[in-house]
Amino acid sequence: MSIALWVIATLLVLGGFLYYRSSLxxxxxxxxxxxxxxxxxxxxxxxxxxxxxxxxVPLNVTPFRxxxxxxxxxGAYRKVMPEISETEKDAIDAGTTWxxxxxxRGAPAWKKLHSIQKAELTAEEQAFLDGxxxxxxxxxxxxxxxxELADMPEHVWQYLKxxxxxxMIIKKEYGGLEFSAYAQSRVxxxxxxxxxxxxxxxxxxxxLGPGELLQHYGTKEQKDYYxxxxxxxxxxxxxxxxxxxxxxxxxxxPDTGVVCKGEWEGKEIVGIRLNFNKRYITLAPVATxxxxxxxxxxxxxxxxxxxxxxxxxxxxxxxxxxxxxGRRHFPLNVPFQNGPVRGKDVFVPLDYIIGGPExxxxxxxxxxxxxxxxxxxxxxSNSAGGVKSIALATGAYSYIRRQFRLPVGKMxxxxxxxxxxxxxxxxxxxxxxxxxxxxxxxEKPSVISAIAKYHMTEKLRACMDDAMDIHGGKGICxxxxxxxxxxxxGVPVAITVEGANILTRNxxxxxxxxxxxxxxxxxxxxxxxxxxxxxxxxxDKAIWGHIGFGMSNFVRSxxxxxxxWRFTSSPFSDSTATYYKQMNRFSANLALxxxxxxxxxxxxxxxxxxxxxxxxxxLSYLFIASATLKRFEDEGxxxxxxxxMHWALQDTLYKLQExxxxxxxxxxxxxxxMKAIMYPFxxxxxxxxxxxxxxxxxxxxxxxxxxxxxxxGQFLAPEGQFGYLEQTLRDIIAAEPLFDRxxxxxxxxxxxxxxxxxxxxxxxxxGVLSDEEVDLLRRAEQGRLRVINVDDFxxxxxxxxKHAREVALASVKKQDNAA
Numbered sequence: 001m002s003i004a005l006w007v008i009a010t011l012l013v014l015g016g017f018l019y020y021r022s023s024l025x026x027x028x029x030x031x032x033x034x035x036x037x038x039x040x041x042x043x044x045x046x047x048x049x050x051x052x053x054x055x056x057v058p059l060n061v062t063p064f065r066x067x068x069x070x071x072x073x074x075g076a077y078r079k080v081m082p083e084i085s086e087t088e089k090d091a092i093d094a095g096t097t098w099x100x101x102x103x104x105r106g107a108p109a110w111k112k113l114h115s116i117q118k119a120e121l122t123a124e125e126q127a128f129l130d131g132x133x134x135x136x137x138x139x140x141x142x143x144x145x146x147x148e149l150a151d152m153p154e155h156v157w158q159y160l161k162x163x164x165x166x167x168m169i170i171k172k173e174y175g176g177l178e179f180s181a182y183a184q185s186r187v188x189x190x191x192x193x194x195x196x197x198x199x200x201x202x203x204x205x206x207x208l209g210p211g212e213l214l215q216h217y218g219t220k221e222q223k224d225y226y227x228x229x230x231x232x233x234x235x236x237x238x239x240x241x242x243x244x245x246x247x248x249x250x251x252x253x254p255d256t257g258v259v260c261k262g263e264w265e266g267k268e269i270v271g272i273r274l275n276f277n278k279r280y281i282t283l284a285p286v287a288t289x290x291x292x293x294x295x296x297x298x299x300x301x302x303x304x305x306x307x308x309x310x311x312x313x314x315x316x317x318x319x320x321x322x323x324x325x326g327r328r329h330f331p332l333n334v335p336f337q338n339g340p341v342r343g344k345d346v347f348v349p350l351d352y353i354i355g356g357p358e359x360x361x362x363x364x365x366x367x368x369x370x371x372x373x374x375x376x377x378x379x380x381s382n383s384a385g386g387v388k389s390i391a392l393a394t395g396a397y398s399y400i401r402r403q404f405r406l407p408v409g410k411m412x413x414x415x416x417x418x419x420x421x422x423x424x425x426x427x428x429x430x431x432x433x434x435x436x437x438x439x440x441x442x443e444k445p446s447v448i449s450a451i452a453k454y455h456m457t458e459k460l461r462a463c464m465d466d467a468m469d470i471h472g473g474k475g476i477c478x479x480x481x482x483x484x485x486x487x488x489x490g491v492p493v494a495i496t497v498e499g500a501n502i503l504t505r506n507x508x509x510x511x512x513x514x515x516x517x518x519x520x521x522x523x524x525x526x527x528x529x530x531x532x533x534x535x536x537x538x539x540d541k542a543i544w545g546h547i548g549f550g551m552s553n554f555v556r557s558x559x560x561x562x563x564x565w566r567f568t569s570s571p572f573s574d575s576t577a578t579y580y581k582q583m584n585r586f587s588a589n590l591a592l593x594x595x596x597x598x599x600x601x602x603x604x605x606x607x608x609x610x611x612x613x614x615x616x617x618x619l620s621y622l623f624i625a626s627a628t629l630k631r632f633e634d635e636g637x638x639x640x641x642x643x644x645m646h647w648a649l650q651d652t653l654y655k656l657q658e659x660x661x662x663x664x665x666x667x668x669x670x671x672x673x674m675k676a677i678m679y680p681f682x683x684x685x686x687x688x689x690x691x692x693x694x695x696x697x698x699x700x701x702x703x704x705x706x707x708x709x710x711x712x713g714q715f716l717a718p719e720g721q722f723g724y725l726e727q728t729l730r731d732i733i734a735a736e737p738l739f740d741r742x743x744x745x746x747x748x749x750x751x752x753x754x755x756x757x758x759x760x761x762x763x764x765x766x767g768v769l770s771d772e773e774v775d776l777l778r779r780a781e782q783g784r785l786r787v788i789n790v791d792d793f794x795x796x797x798x799x800x801x802k803h804a805r806e807v808a809l810a811s812v813k814k815q816d817n818a819a
Contacts, residue, residue: 006043010034018555024548028056070540077528080602097516098443103622104517106553106591110571110580113626118634119437125183129713132163133190137715142195143480150335152197161233166205169212174227181439184377185432186713189385193714193722196490199382200336204282207374210237210291210315217355217366226289226315239291240278240341241367247500251364257312259298262347270302274346285328285339290316293367296360309361314352322346334490369444375498376435376449383460383494384428385714386487391425392711393483393722394418394467395700396729400787402753408470409701412690417466419693422700423647424459425710430631431456431624447513451620454504457494464488479791483721506609510616514594520546521598553592560585561678575642576629579649582685583622586656589678590618593663600670614663621656625649640706643695650688657685703730728783735780738773742766756781
């Protein structure tokens with residue numbers, strides 16, 4: 001054996017040990033065996049054996065490694081370890097890690113993904129969707145609510161209370177519905193397809209609010225009193241967190257509570273004196289009980305030795321002395337109940353703290369844990385439901401609307417936009433289904449919730465833009481027949497609330513994900529804070545595991561970058577296999593780049609927000625792709641859905657790749673080196689082709705099983721705007737052969753596909769249409785005109801507010817004078 005051959009064999013075997021993440025002991029034994037072979041062939045001499053011993057002995061002799069090597073590393077680690085604030089620590093500690101943690105390990109266990117039980121509704125939950133949920137959709141007139149009343153009608157409010165729409169999250173023992181997170185998501189999706197006001201109003205009490213906080217942290221007395229009243233609609237809750245000076249940085253709220261003595265119901269007690277100024281509080285104008293977050297202090301140490309107790313959450317009845325409910329905000333012509341609330345010298349008992357006095361100062365932990373659940377449900381579900389309804393409506397409109405003598409949906413430019421809408425509708429429903437299933441399994445997915453909130457609301461924005469472009473004038477002229485306008489106006493609301501999207505992408509997703517999902521970083525941080533022997537032992541295990549993990553991901557990225565990703569494992573051998581294999585590669589890249597970024601930048605990584613954001617994009621897109629593959633499997637690997645699945649995966653993995661390359665291109669020499677390792681032959685993922693775009697668009701244009709699955713659960717009754725679109729689409733398709741028959745009989749090849757009532761009359765005169773066919777053409781024309789026409793108004797009907805009242809009064813006075 002030659003020296004070169006032995007060196008190559010040694011490197012390959014060592015690489016194999018690292019690639020497959022063998023233990024230190026197994027790797028050491030393997031190296032000794034290779035050196036023994038080298039000695040047999042007179043390749044390895046005493047010097048190489050000494051060098052090998054200098055490396056392996058210190059690493060494998062635990063007392064020496066721990067007492068010398070690890071101790072030295074720990075000292076250096078503590079010097080460079082950035083200081084973590086209490087709010088950051090609470091955010092990191094809150095919640096759990098689920099599938100996103102698997103994606104961070106560089107080698108996802110796909111069998112684990114597909115072993116997760118499919119999300120399904122109970123019979124009771126399905127009955128609610130088919131019954132009360134269907135009924136409220138029929139009752140709701142979004143134009144009346146947004147333009148005429150600036151609120152939902154009273155009978156809609158009452159129906160929501162009577163049928164416990166605000167109590168989906170509350171347990172049955174307190175009179176609630178106790179629905180699964182998945183069922184809540186399905187309800188919100190359906191409502192969002194009808195009205196943003198309706199979905200927002202129902203979503204908030206079932207998300208971050210008093211009901212959720214009480215069930216997890218409330219005292220028995222608080223639960224027994226408030227939860228039944230919240231369940232039956234006797235109480236309307238809101239939660240006040242945001243202040244003028246503290247929006248995204250909720251931890252810096254200036255609102256205060258001071259523990260002191262005061263008078264309550266004629267007696268002197270120890271309580272809290274509150275001063276607060278909150279804004280953007282959904283349901284505040286109509287709320288009867290206010291959940292309040294504030295910073296609590298105890299200067300007289302009435303509760304203990306600590307003066308600054310920290311953020312605390314309390315429940316305050318709206319009629320408490322000193323509480324002032326402000327006037328309403330007006331969020332972008334989508335006037336759900338939202339407004340400011342203030343309090344000056346509001347004195348309340350300590351028992352108003354959620355969970356009682358022992359929970360004083362623990363409010364931030366409570367909030368981030370509950371928000372990690374609510375953020376994964378409400379806005380992602382509202383966004384997915386909106387896009388699902390938009391997909392059906394825009395597809396139908398694109399077939400019904402004709403330009404240049406053909407449906408606009410057959411034009412390639414329109415098909416490009418339709419493909420984005422359809423592909424994202426499929427993907428978004430997959431993400432909400434998967435993430436809510438995680439919640440139902442007991443997870444509190446803080447990272448997943450940030451991923452779902454950011455990406456689903458951003459996709460809603462993109463799909464809304466595409467739908468508006470396709471509808472043209474139909475989309476921009478508001479009125480009762482415009483099913484896009486108010487949703488389009490309200491998109492920035494979803495982008496802004498529950499953590500602004502810029503903050504969520506740049507700080508939250510990866511900021512929490514890198515620590516929560518990495519298999520070693522959090523343990524290193526916790527162990528380094530301990531100063532005893534047990535801390536050193538924990539740190540030793542974590543740091544050397546981390547080093548081996550990093551070396552493994554380096555080898556995996558190098559090997560997979562050379563094209564061997566094509567030979568990695570996939571749970572299926574069909575057309576989905578390439579996606580699993582690409583994700584194996586991207587997962588290894590994410591794990592390696594995370595270690596490189598943390599190693600090079602240290603504590604400054606959280607200030608390098610564009611690097612953090614792009615790493616977060618990689619994690620996000622891996623999760624989104626996983627959810628999409630999971631949906632395809634759970635729904636029986638439907639052949640008709642292949643275009644939707646392929647489009648969603650190709651778009652997602654292409655965006656992942658581009659975010660990764662943007663990171664590498666902006667990471668100096670380190671990035672250039674990593675790019676050479678990860679992309680020696682260039683890009684591997686391609687965006688969806690024009691041909692695939694066309695296939696997705698065609699699914700939206702005509703009734704078919706795949707289209708039905710795409711819009712499953714949405715409100716499509718004839719009374720609704722989307723229901724008449726669906727009926728008109730079917731009528732137009734049925735009218736086409738009748739139109740062709742009349743045109744042929746009339747020998748008029750240039751007859752336009754319009755005025756179908758006149759075509760019907762002509763067909764009757766020519767004797768080529770039956771009475772039923774004549775009626776069909778007339779009905780199709782009525783529907784066609786309703787679809788393509790827009791609303792118009794008298795000038796005085798568009799005057800709003802105070803001036804409108806003055807005009808109306810002047811008109812009445814003028815009529816009286818004339819009489």
